[in-house]
Amino acid sequence: xxxxxxxxxxxxxxxxxxxxxxxxxxxxxxxxxxxxxxxxxxxxxxxxxxxxxxxxxxxxxxxxxxxxxxxxxxxxxxxxxxxxxxxxxxxxxxxxxxxxxxxxxxxxxxxxxxxxxxxxxxxxxxxxxxxxxxxxxxxxxxxxxxxxxxxxxxxxxxxxxxxxxxxxxxxxxxxxxxxxxxx
Numbered sequence: 467x468x469x470x471x472x473x474x475x476x477x478x479x480x481x482x483x484x485x486x487x488x489x490x491x492x493x494x495x496x497x498x499x500x501x502x503x504x505x506x507x508x509x510x511x512x513x514x515x516x517x518x519x520x521x522x523x524x525x526x527x528x529x530x531x532x533x534x535x536x537x538x539x540x541x542x543x544x545x546x547x548x549x550x551x552x553x554x555x556x557x558x559x560x561x562x563x564x565x566x567x568x569x570x571x572x573x574x575x576x577x578x579x580x581x582x583x584x585x586x587x588x589x590x591x592x593x594x595x596x597x598x599x600x601x602x603x604x605x606x607x608x609x610x611x612x613x614x615x616x617x618x619x620x621x622x623x624x625x626x627x628x629x630x631x632x633x634x635x636x637x638x639x640x641x642x643x644x645x646x647x648x649x
Contacts, residue, residue, distance in 0.1 A: 472557030476565050479542055479558070483566070486538070493566050495535040499543065500559035502530065514553050523547045572602045578618040578629075583607045595619065 483492040503510045512518065513526055527543045546552055567574060577583060577591055588605055595603040599621070610618075616629040 468554055468557040469561065471551060471554045472559075472561035473565075475542065475546065475551070475554070475558045476561035479562050480565050480569070482538060488536070488538070489566050489570065491536065492539060493563055495539040496542070496555075496559045496562050498534065499527075499531060499539070500556045503555060520547050523552060567604075570602075572604060573599060573621055574604050574606070575619055575621040576606050576608055578608045578610050578613055578620065580609070580611055580613045580615055582609055583617075591617070591619075595621070 479492060479496065480489075483489045503513065509526075513523060524544055524547055527540065527547070531540065531543075542558075543552075543555070546555060546558070563574075566572075573595075575595060577588070583591070588607060592603050592605045595605065603621075612631055614630040614634075616632070618629045618632060619626040
């Protein structure tokens with residue numbers, strides 16, 4: 467349900483952004499609102515509380531974001547509040563980012579490594595992935611010590627496993643499939 471609601475609002479926002487040539491600006495702004503709500507659970511609980519009036523919720527959004535986001539994004543928030551859909555702002559943000567990136571040929575990927583990657587390594591991997599996929603890749607790095615070494619790349623539902631952990635798992639499976647005959 468959240469994805470469907472988020473997608474509808476995201477599509478409407480995308481159309482406005484396209485018309486006003488503000489695709490990136492709107493992406494940054496809607497993500498900023500979602501980030502604040504996710505980073506401040508108390509604010510999110512207050513904002514989504516059913517006993518708070520629509521006008522009080524609009525006042526909260528206005529007081530926090532009026533100097534940080536465009537009027538169009540504030541208007542979107544007001545519409546979302548009027549429809550009682552304020553709990554979907556994070557979903558709207560995710561869906562807008564996904565839609566905007568998709569339309570611009572941008573893919574988000576996550577490189578999971580045992581230690582943090584430096585900027586030079588990130589840029590090199592981004593370039594390699596962009597060339598391989600034929601799309602612009604936006605890469606983020608996540609640290610997971612169980613990787614041991616190498617890199618595991620997640621792009622949507624695809625995984626490219628060049629990690630030592632992955633190689634060891636593969637070797638383990640191969641060894642388990644070996645049948646030894648004696649005599």
